[in-house]
Amino acid sequence: MIAALTGMGLSAAAGLNAYIPFLIVALIARFTDVLTLPASFSWIESWWAIGIGSILLLAEVVLDKIPAVDTINDAIQSFIRPSMGGLIFAATTAAESLDKSTWMQNNQWVGIVLGIVVSGLVHSGKMVSRPAINAGTLGAGAPVVSTMEDGASIGLSLIAIFIPVLVILALLVLFGTFFWLWRTVHRWRKTRRGRRGDPGAAAYA
Numbered sequence: 001m002i003a004a005l006t007g008m009g010l011s012a013a014a015g016l017n018a019y020i021p022f023l024i025v026a027l028i029a030r031f032t033d034v035l036t037l038p039a040s041f042s043w044i045e046s047w048w049a050i051g052i053g054s055i056l057l058l059a060e061v062v063l064d065k066i067p068a069v070d071t072i073n074d075a076i077q078s079f080i081r082p083s084m085g086g087l088i089f090a091a092t093t094a095a096e097s098l099d100k101s102t103w104m105q106n107n108q109w110v111g112i113v114l115g116i117v118v119s120g121l122v123h124s125g126k127m128v129s130r131p132a133i134n135a136g137t138l139g140a141g142a143p144v145v146s147t148m149e150d151g152a153s154i155g156l157s158l159i160a161i162f163i164p165v166l167v168i169l170a171l172l173v174l175f176g177t178f179f180w181l182w183r184t185v186h187r188w189r190k191t192r193r194g195r196r197g198d199p200g201a202a203a204y205a
Helices: 002-016 019-031 039-045 047-063 069-093 102-106 108-136 141-162 164-195
Strands: none
Touching: 002 019, 002 069, 002 108, 002 141, 002 164, 019 039, 019 047, 019 069, 019 141, 039 047, 039 069, 047 069, 069 108, 069 141, 108 141, 108 164, 141 164
């Protein structure tokens, strides 16, 4: 159960930023005994994987903070983030230092599928809310929200590894925040249309 919560939290973090949970898992597995990855996933903690992940993270951090470019980046990441979520979920649910699930080790495809689903849901929430935020703030909100998402990805990754029992609560807060941001921007745009005398504004509840 603990390993499943860890995998769920890390895959959700990958939905925000694919490379943050990957690097956190890689570094913790390489330098501590908190995570001991199974042999089939040991390449994650190799120096070449950490190096490539670091370069990709740098690019992601920059691109995700530029209005319009972030939308294109999200479209490209629609494959990468869920895939990374599946990889991290499968790797950590079979980790020996958690509650090592032999069944999950023998059925790694289950972890991959669950990770893809969780990460995909978070990624979808990010994709839906970001264009609305950009439009509602004329692009000024992009770097702010992106920084918040990066911070949330880091926090969620650390919670998943060190305090996995809080993962469900963290996910509820995350999705609640997505919904709140979307509703806030939606209402703000509706108010602006109303002030401009847009006849279509009254059609929105």
